[in-house]
Amino acid sequence: MEQLGLERRGRRLAAGPSWHAVSTSGRSAARKTSGISPIIWWFLAIPLALEAWWVFYPALESFYLSLTSWSGAGSPRYVGLRNYQLLLQDPIFWTALRNTGLWTLTFGGFSFVFGLLVARLLNRPRRGVTFFRIAFFLPMVLSLTVTGVFWQVIYQPGSPMYSLLALTGSARGAGSGILANPQLALWGVLVAALWREIGYIMVFYLAGFNGLDPALEEAAQVDGAGAWRRFWSIVMPQLREVHSIVFAILVIDSLRTFDIVWAMTQGGPFNSSQLLSTYMYQEAFTALKLGYSSAIAVIIFVLAIGFIITYLVRTYRTGVEDGARAH
């Protein structure tokens, strides 16, 4: 299997006509703008119009709504930056923001470390390795909603997981379950989310390891470099491209996290597991504060946009130039 951009240098030689070759050659008449048949314009215009209507316009509309006060009835009333000022004084917003930051760090960090670790352990072919890979990847097949419900059941008082935590004393005061404890709820959700994400990140690193040149590591081993040293000095630098893809995916996924929290705690108890995404949803569709919640959405967007651009630039370099090929 060939992975996107992971074997970039090799690919560049092997790839078909590159983007630039296509765009600069333009031998045939059909290539010129004037000669493009109308149906091709429709081919592009319909999907683009659909996306403009259902994605770009709504995104811009949200920016406008964030400057208004609106409950859905009548028309939005322009209030300037008032929603943002209110946000600054809203303790739940700060909790949600802090949780989102914590979530991004822990969810991203643990997924990265354990995904990489498991991939490293399982990257050599040996007996049974496929079983282990499937075991770690399997949760990825479940939706976040189903994962959330799974773990909600697992965390119920009286379940094995609960008994285990009670034994170690971690569930003290969690009489009605881990997710009912404001101190534990977010971490309970985190464990469930990691259970699903680690196998996913593992796949990226398995592919990354697969694209490495084993001769380099062997040479280092012959020179007496230990496993730790080989990993840091030989393997990690070669994985730079995978790291940046994984990094962008993890940040974007973290900021998007909604389903699993919604399925497990809906941000509770007492907003203790509230993320910006869940808080936005509640303010919009439960409290019907559409202007205020749009301001939260804009903040999520602002937090995400830097990483989205990083990801686009990265994908553009590896994907568009070298060919993002599914096979």
Added chain:
Amino acid sequence: MALGLTDAIGTRRRERRHADKDRVWFYPVMTTLSVLWLLPAFFIVLISLRSTDDITTNGLSALPHSLSLDSFVYLFTQAGFARALGNSLLVTATGVVLSLVLGATSAFALSRFRIPFRVPILLLMLCGNLLPPQILLIPVEQICEALGIYNTLLALIVAQVGFGVGFYTFVLHGFLRNIPDEIFEAARVDGATPLRVFVSVALPLTKPALAALAALASTWIFNDLIWSLTLIRSEVKFPVTLVVLQLQGSYVGQWNVVAAAALIGAIPPAVVFFIFQKQFISGLMVGSSK
């Protein structure tokens, strides 16, 4: 199944024999970890097979005193789960087909023709797919209400297609672009119209990428929660994810029913995954964002 995932993930071919000698801990550690990893899923299966009485009397941790399919029967006869499955499958099938058709046409236009600003257009379309959905929810709900399609499966389909089309365009573009120009040139010389070139040359050649995207898209759409939550109100139109959550909320204590619902809800994407695992994993690798 087992061999497939190895192939798909790609075991390194050049084996190194001497490096593994000191790894006596490998099998005990990995076996323990894998079993631990599978335990939650196993636990859910076990719960779904117990009766409500059994759980109430003996607690959640107990081994089943009797195995029964009551919870599954209950789901399909009392909880309207069959209808929810039907709704989900309808939305997923329509959504996937429309997404891929629209993604393929725009990718074809952008990759094989000198459309002005095609790189910015492509990146803009991809960017639309990377946006946090929260920034779209309220206006999309308003659009649906204005069109009179709020609380219909159609709204869900259109929202899914509109949001996904940028990503599908991007992936298919990368694929189409790498098909040698001579193939298209030959068709054109033979007098084929662009539509004909698209249908008889481009689409067949793109089949592997289409299969990968179909596998990915179907699990994404089937597993969706936030769009369904936002756009669907009536229970009769609930897709599986909403019914699972509804059961979880209203049947507290009947954990066997909740577990059964979660399991059945996981089956369609799991089937897609195991049938298309190779395409699935290679699809994930293509600039995945989900």
